[in-house]
Amino acid sequence: GESVGLHLPTLSVQEGDNSIINCAYSNSASDYFIWYKQESGKGPQFIIDIRSNMDKRQGQRVTVLLNKTVKHLSLQIAATQPGDSAVYFCAVSSGYALNFGKGTSLLVTP
Amino acid sequence: GAGVSQSPSNKVTEKGKDVELRCDPISGHTALYWYRQSLGQGLEFLIYFQGNSAPDKSGLPSDRFSAERTGGSVSTLTIQRTQQEDSAVYLCASSSLQGARTEAFFGQGTRLTVV
Numbered sequence: 141g142e143s144v145g146l147h148l149p150t151l152s153v154q155e156g157d158n159s160i161i162n163c164a165y166s167n168s169a170s171d172y173f174i175w176y177k178q179e180s181g182k183g184p185q186f187i188i189d190i191r192s193n194m195d196k197r198q199g200q201r202v203t204v205l206l207n208k209t210v211k212h213l214s215l216q217i218a219a220t221q222p223g224d225s226a227v228y229f230c231a232v233s234s235g236y237a238l239n240f241g242k243g244t245s246l247l248v249t250p
Numbered sequence: 251g252a253g254v255s256q257s258p259s260n261k262v263t264e265k266g267k268d269v270e271l272r273c274d275p276i277s278g279h280t281a282l283y284w285y286r287q288s289l290g291q292g293l294e295f296l297i298y299f300q301g302n303s304a305p306d307k308s309g310l311p312s313d314r315f316s317a318e319r320t321g322g323s324v325s326t327l328t329i330q331r332t333q334q335e336d337s338a339v340y341l342c343a344s345s346s347l348q349g350a351r352t353e354a355f356f357g358q359g360t361r362l363t364v365v
Contacts, residue, residue, distance in 0.1 A: 183341055183356030229292060237306065238354065240293035
């Protein structure tokens with residue numbers, strides 16, 4: 141089965157800095173990748189997705205990079221704000237079920 | 251409603267009792283998922299419904315767990331003879347197209363505590 145892991149369980153950044161959250165996956169057949177943000181007491185909220193035919197995708201203040209060679213995915217958040225503090229999950233799919241990593245807790249300090 | 255709705259938001263039950271958790275997906279969404287999230291952990295896939303197709307139950311941890319989806323809309327996750335290790339947040343998600351190829355919207359979850 142798919143194994144999805146995040147490199148760092150917690151990340152602390154200063155407000156205004158850029159944040160990078162990493163994720164590794166094991167199944168080379170995985171072809172759809174999503175980043176979710178989960179705030180305390182809430183369900184995961186979609187941030188950005190990318191399909192395997194792309195290497196990079198940009199949204200508002202967020203960029204997802206996909207390296208299929210080493211099966212690595214990253215989420216970059218520009219000019220991190222206090223409201224970005226949350227747990228971030230990568231989710232990977234090779235079919236329809238999304239396999240989630242354990243999450244990285246991002247703490248933004250003033 | 252505008253989003254995925256789950257009820258109850260919190261449930262405390264005694265060990266050995268049965269519980270039912272409800273999910274109302276976004277109207278028109280044909281795909282529905284149940285996930286379980288234990289404290290400090292990622293989301294564990296439980297079951298997937300897509301239209302009228304047979305559900306994928308491969309993630310259900312034991313035969314005490316079952317789920318149904320009536321009329322292609324509302325879904326109920328049932329846990330029989332609850333155990334303490336069943337304590338977790340149970341999350342439901344729905345999406346508009348087949349499988350996980352598009353954004354899955356999550357509900358707020360039901361926090362289950364088995365005492």
